[in-house]
Amino acid sequence: MIPPPAPIRLLDLAAEHAALQPALDDAVRAVLAEAAFIQGPAVGQFAAELGAYLGGAHVVPCANGTDALTLALLSLDLPAGAEVVVPAFTYVATLEAAALLGLRPVLADVLPGTFNLDPAAAAAACTPRTGAVIAVHLFGQCADLDALGALAARRGLALIEDNAQALGATFQLSNGDTAPAGTVGAVGTTSFFPSKNLGALGDGGALLTRDPARADLLHRLANHGQTQKYHHQRIGLNSRLDTLQAALLRVKLRHLPANTAARQAVAARYDGALANVPGLAVPARDPRSSHVFHQYTITLESPGRRDALREHLRQHGVPSMVYYPLPAHQQPAYAYLGYRPGQFPVAERLCETVLSLPMHPLLTAGQADQVVGAVRAFFGK
Numbered sequence: 094m095i096p097p098p099a100p101i102r103l104l105d106l107a108a109e110h111a112a113l114q115p116a117l118d119d120a121v122r123a124v125l126a127e128a129a130f131i132q133g134p135a136v137g138q139f140a141a142e143l144g145a146y147l148g149g150a151h152v153v154p155c156a157n158g159t160d161a162l163t164l165a166l167l168s169l170d171l172p173a174g175a176e177v178v179v180p181a182f183t184y185v186a187t188l189e190a191a192a193l194l195g196l197r198p199v200l201a202d203v204l205p206g207t208f209n210l211d212p213a214a215a216a217a218a219c220t221p222r223t224g225a226v227i228a229v230h231l232f233g234q235c236a237d238l239d240a241l242g243a244l245a246a247r248r249g250l251a252l253i254e255d256n257a258q259a260l261g262a263t264f265q266l267s268n269g270d271t272a273p274a275g276t277v278g279a280v281g282t283t284s285f286f287p288s289k290n291l292g293a294l295g296d297g298g299a300l301l302t303r304d305p306a307r308a309d310l311l312h313r314l315a316n317h318g319q320t321q322k323y324h325h326q327r328i329g330l331n332s333r334l335d336t337l338q339a340a341l342l343r344v345k346l347r348h349l350p351a352n353t354a355a356r357q358a359v360a361a362r363y364d365g366a367l368a369n370v371p372g373l374a375v376p377a378r379d380p381r382s383s384h385v386f387h388q389y390t391i392t393l394e395s396p397g398r399r400d401a402l403r404e405h406l407r408q409h410g411v412p413s414m415v416y417y418p419l420p421a422h423q424q425p426a427y428a429y430l431g432y433r434p435g436q437f438p439v440a441e442r443l444c445e446t447v448l449s450l451p452m453h454p455l456l457t458a459g460q461a462d463q464v465v466g467a468v469r470a471f472f473g474k
């Protein structure tokens with residue numbers, strides 16, 4: 094009897110981890126034997142290995158990607174009420190960190206093709222109170238680091254890169270350098286949430302910087318602001334990456350380049366079959382950035398078509414997801430910022446028309462073909 098085809102999943106962590114089981118088991122056993130569960134040796138080893146992967150950047154591990162953003166902002170010493178420009182189309186953590194520190198998130202619209210912060214909109218959102226701009230490398234592709242870097246330099250602002258979704262991507266700067274995402278601005282942040290391209294088996298995050306003094310400050314801030322045990326120079330956070338997660342991440346980091354290539358192969362297959370389907374746009378590429386495809390996100394021509402396609406795919410055994418259904422300024426928690434509907438038309442339109450297709454390193458060519466077959470059938474192709 095022919096076995097039934099494997100179900101298509103948005104991501105397949107169980108299968109990814111099954112393939113690594115012996116190495117993950119060894120890592121857990123070693124941490125249990127050593128019993129240094131906080132700040133054990135694996136934390137520093139992982140930081141060094143990730144730093145090497147990122148071209149020699151300093152890596153400061155912390156508890157999650159949201160804390161990484163909070164710590165990045167804390168390290169800037171902005172005055173209370175200072176403004177932080179953030180994209181209107183992002184995961185809420187980007188705003189949350191600023192809001193919790195008593196800073197004011199100021200939204201700027203994104204570009205309709207790449208979904209990333211529009212540098213002209215970011216410039217227009219700046220005021221004399223602006224202290225920082227957060228560029229989010231959404232879905233795995235870098236925001237315009239040249240233009241945003243130039244804006245930050247011109248106005249004396251700090252550029253923070255929220256690199257939760259684009260670890261391993263690179264950007265070709267106008268000075269000729271090819272820089273790893275997260276290492277261009279004053280501080281980069283990332284998340285090891287399990288579904289991320291480099292995911293822990295729980296929460297985790299890190300800060301990235303090329304500045305050793307800032308790395309040192311971030312280390313201290315992530316550890317109650319202490320310079321030595323029981324001596325606290327700054328108000329900090331208890332935000333450390335568990336030794337166990339660091340040990341597991343060391344195993345998974347070794348597979349990140351191959352997993353990225355596998356994601357890119359799936360994306361190429363999707364592109365090949367979907368690029369010329371009228372009524373659907375495949376994700377636009379900025380030729381200066383590589384794309385590590387945390388998500389492969391298509392855009393439909395209307396909200397009705399998006400929702401109908403999603404239902405059609407569901408009926409054909411193809412899961413899909415909407416990242417994100419509501420723009421930042423329409424979230425009730427951020428109503429106090431006083432934005433009106435219609436103020437960020439690109440972000441609003443994207444929330445109504447984007448759809449992310451299954452994307453993970455173990456998606457087979459056959460499964461990718463099944464996905465695009467179902468999409469094309471919806472369009473009568």
Ligand SMILES: Cc1ncc(COP(=O)(O)O)c(C=O)c1O
Pocket residue numbers: 157158159160183184186187229255257258283284285286296297298
């Ligand atoms: C763009 C972005 N920023 C920040 C975060 C926050 O990371 P975490 O969930 O590890 O706190 C995430 C992911 O969840 C994210 O996608």
